[in-house]
Ligand SMILES: CC(C)(COP(=O)(O)OP(=O)(O)OC[C@H]1O[C@@H](n2cnc3c(N)ncnc32)[C@H](O[C@H]2O[C@H](COP(=O)(O)OP(=O)(O)OP(=O)(O)O)[C@@H](O)[C@H]2O)[C@@H]1O)[C@@H](O)C(=O)NCCC(=O)NCCS
């Protein structure tokens with residue numbers, strides 16, 4: 001069973017490495033540049049991933065060994081996640097590289113471990129993946145209401161809390177509570193349908209697909225709702241205009257546009273990592 005635990009956690013780590021290595025990503029940190037970020041670079045992300053690695057293993061282990069309710073497992077992985085977040089910030093000199101990704105992997109690796117504890121085995125079928133997402137939804141039930149219950153009394157607010165108060169946007173918490181529809185209904189069907197394509201162009205197009213549809217808290221917190229709506233339209237147009245011969249050139253140009261606008265689709269980047277994780281468990285590539 002330990003080999004399976006190591007394999008699952010390893011796929012999550014690989015997904016985070018694939019995401020940051022993917023190049024060129026508009027506005028994001030990659031092998032070419034730091035996108036719209038002045039405080040972090042490719043090596044900051046490598047340091048971050050290494051700091052999170054032991055906790056990815058612990059999230060799966062907590063799930064596999066869990067015997068209570070899904071909600072009880074959520075509290076266990078979230079407690080572990082707080083330690084992971086501290087380790088990440090220590091490794092990155094207090095820069096928020098993977099806060100959202102750490103939260104989602106805590107929930108989804110815990111859910112994966114719980115389902116494996118009930119007999120699920122990789123390679124996953126689409127139904128196996130859906131069983132994990134359904135369990136993650138059960139774990140996250142009531143999360144938005146619980147987390148945002150007493151915001152008025154708080155003296156300092158996170159980006160997500162500010163977005164909720166300003167626009168009613170629920171961000172990654174809402175995504176988790178809904179069972180990650182950006183995975184089940186958007187990126188995973190796309191990756192399954194195009195799995196034979198070269199991986200870099202496949203993942204670049206997957207990122208554009210996410211950018212064209214997800215409610216990305218990072219874009220909104222920096223640029224507001226209008227900037228987010230514009231990026232959704234532009235990403236959709238790029239997806240329509242791109243083909244094997246011009247994709248990288250279009251992405252390089254769009255990277256310069258988002259850098260100039262100081263906008264970064266960090267939420268879409270996190271969801272890309274999660275999509276790669278499940279694609280690996282399904283042996284898509
Ligand atoms: C639930 C938490 C994630 C806390 O959330 P928080 O309230 O802090 O804020 P959110 O913005 O709601 O979420 C934080 C990150 O989640 C990513 N994100 C946002 N929207 C979405 C979405 N629709 N789908 C998926 N993911 C989303 C995003 O993270 C990525 O971008 C971050 C890098 O950019 P950042 O530094 O945040 O912003 P910058 O523009 O760079 O800032 P400046 O340079 O301009 O200053 C990076 O984190 C990526 O992961 C959001 O940032 C969870 O952390 C939590 O529960 N915290 C409480 C303590 C705890 O329980 N921790 C353990 C959790 S297991």
Ligand SMILES: Nc1ncnc2[nH]cnc12
Nearest residue numbers: 020028029097266269270
């Ligand atoms: N490659 C990346 N660049 C900037 N923010 C991110 N958040 C997650 N991945 C990221």
